[in-house]
Amino acid sequence: MRQLLDIRRIYAEDEAVASERGQEILARWPDAEVVPVASHWNIPEVHGDERNVSRWVRIKTEALVLGVKKSVVTRPNGRSADFIAPSTANGCAMACAYCYVPRRKGYSNPVTVFTNIDQIARHLARHVAKQGPKTEPNQCDPEAWVYDIGENSDCSVDAMLSGNVRELADLFRMLPTAKASFATKHVNRDLLDWDPMGRTRIRFSLMPHETAKVTDIRTSPIAERIAAIDDFVEAGFEVHVNFSPIVLTPTWFEDWTELLRQVEAGIGAKAKAQLAAEVIFLTHNEQLHETNLGWHPKAEELLWRPDLQEPKVSQNGQLNVRYRAEQKRRHLDRFQALVARELPYCRIRYAF
Template sequence: MKPSKVYYEPEVLEYRLGKELQDKYKDLPWIPIENHNNIEELRTKENTEFQKLKTLLILGTRKTHKYSPNYKVSDYLVPFTSSGCTAMCLYCYLVCNYNKCSYLRVFVNREQMMERLIRFSMKTETEQVFEIGSNSDLILENTITGNLPWIVEEFIKKGRGKLTFPTKFNMIEPLLGLNHQERVIFRMSVNPQYIISNIELGTASLNNRIEAVNKMAAAGYPVGLLIAPVILLPDWQKMYLELLDVLEEKLSQKVKDTMFLEIIFMTYSFIHRSINHEAFPEATELYDKELMRGRGMGKYSYKQDLREEGEAFLLKEIDKRFGKDKILYFS
């Protein structure tokens, strides 16, 4: 991904990464801003401009560093080197948080964030797992910043515990030769190819995602798959059967033997509906009032009976192919 423009807080040029990015993108327009969190020029854009906003790169420094306890794959969610994304998944939860300003923001004070993470990891009573990719896709970000090899190597040398992050991209080559000591858990999000093509816009194909997770497992990384989000379109059973068949056929034996599965059902919102209708008028409609119920704060989730049907179906079909013990949780 090459950005169309760079918006930047002037202080980012005092950091090594900021200087590197200034040189890398010196042929692009650079527009100074006061605060990456509130760019008036962008915040007031119409929803129809959403796709253009996704081509921007915003540079700033991360000023909030609160770790949130988590009880799934990781023990803590760690605000880290980026937020937002260039992809345009029609259900993206970051759109709920940032509205149409869910474009990619990179924070150049990576050394400060890493030092804090290392200190925190050394103070915990037991080794913890730190989720560093909950607000962005670090494989995508790495194509811009080259941060990931540095992050892995620094944490392995000085920190304690493990790192983890999910992705929908396949540009994993910079990670394959690292001395990760099996302390970096790589998680690949998968969905039927129809959903990837029509709903997860701008992300890697299913085949490319499978190839990437096979390579990461071969390189010794612990791996997991997220079947996420499960979207109950009219032919959802057929689509997810096809997905599981493709996974059974194309995942390496090492992945099948060692992986875990996270299964997450889609949450949608009125913000998604508003942006999608205006920015993607021909896109698949994800809201169905017959299938969904309100979930507070303008969000929708699937009705309980339908959700239970989906869980039972996936549990049965996964058990046939991989064993139900591979399922870490439903959410």
């Protein structure tokens, strides 16, 4: 795989540079040009400039942003997790064609690392303590409050940039009533040394190889993700899988059947005993569709299907498109039956 990160420019707020975490990150790339910025959200040459579409991947590779997260808030969720933790990063070095993060960040979304990790960790510790023990099981977890720590980034990649994710994993290891959770498409084997003691749930996102070749740009190959599951379970992580997004290609059902059989053959008894899954059908976005046409039009042949999709207003007011409700319900039922047949030990926690 082409080098994921070759940081040459670091756009940085003054407060982020002055922090201990900021200094740690700058020391990792001593030859990078440091560009002072007033706000990590407002960098004209990175965000909002449509000329950057053709440089989409290059910017992800070479640029890094350091900022201070101003709003440190935990939000209720109740779907994949009980709560969404404050982000310790935003953006990604990978370039999945369906990713929703660029919809907010404009025409490019290199990683922004938030350096006020101590403030975020203290907030989370207080929030967990306030909840007390979980008294009723739910789809997120039967016993622990689950906090998604990677809503706007991929934590496996973030861990290559700073110690933020490691600090949160260490924090949750000490919190018997809660666990951290994040989805990933990157196999970072450095995490195997963390000893999370079952308090961090890593969710490997999986999809058929032929679809992933088109849509999952710069990610770890699907076979590598499956092969990593046993190792992460053995290292003390809880490992689930995300079957997402499900893209309705002409051969989608046959392709997913083959993928599920690869999972069955590729993991051992210990992983199977604790496995659970999320199932998420594709939601796309018109603005992202237009952006993708500028750098990866082939992906849009799979993702943009007006003949199958209908408009949907998201929770944050975005105008998205999703598969038509009646068709999606039928396909979702069919897919869940497929999982029950091929992976009968794999509980589906959440399906959408």
